[in-house]
Amino acid sequence: MVNTKIYKAVYELAEKLMKAADKDDRETFESLYAELKAICTENENTDKDHPEQWETLADFTEELEDAVVIYEKALEKANAVNSKDHMASIAFSMATLQIELGQTDAAINNLQDAKISANKIEDNELKAEIDELLATLTAS
Numbered sequence: 001m002v003n004t005k006i007y008k009a010v011y012e013l014a015e016k017l018m019k020a021a022d023k024d025d026r027e028t029f030e031s032l033y034a035e036l037k038a039i040c041t042e043n044e045n046t047d048k049d050h051p052e053q054w055e056t057l058a059d060f061t062e063e064l065e066d067a068v069v070i071y072e073k074a075l076e077k078a079n080a081v082n083s084k085d086h087m088a089s090i091a092f093s094m095a096t097l098q099i100e101l102g103q104t105d106a107a108i109n110n111l112q113d114a115k116i117s118a119n120k121i122e123d124n125e126l127k128a129e130i131d132e133l134l135a136t137l138t139a140s
Contacts, residue, residue: 003048009039010053017060033060051078051086055093064097071097087117092130099137108137 013036020029040053054074061067071094078086091114098107111134118127 003050006039006043006048006050007052010036010056013039014056014060021060033057036060049077051075051081051083051090055086055090058090059093064101068094068097068101084117084120085123088114088121088123088126088130091117092126092133095133099133104137108134111137 013032017029017032017036020032036053036057040057043049043053051074054070054077058067058070058074061070071090075087075090075094078090091110095107095110095114098104098110111130114130115127115134118130121127
């Protein structure tokens with residue numbers, strides 16, 4: 001279970017990061033990103049560690065390769081707590097970046113894993129997105 005105080009802090013930072021990105025405010029974006037990263041690092045391997053904070057950090061990481069690495073860490077944490085929702089969404093997000101990076105096989109593997117995790121969740125929109133992207137990649 002994610003710590004409510006941390007969840008709220010991460011959620012608020014994510015909202016502020018989106019606003020800063022929309023306004024193209026680099027300085028604010030970078031300072032908020034550093035704050036989010038500090039929360040992740042501080043809580044790592046404590047009882048406050050949770051895939052949600054790592055997934056959020058990866059969502060706002062601009063270097064694709066770096067983002068993939070952070071998604072991998074988020075996925076490990078999601079697997080550890082067997083959170084199917086996080087396992088599906090993280091694997092899906094990671095796959096979309098891997099496609100951009102030309103890592104199609106890795107993307108297909110992640111989407112297949114995401115599809116398995118998604119069997120157990122209620123987010124039908126995510127399930128459809130996973131199926132669609134997987135179909136696109138395996139059709140060629």
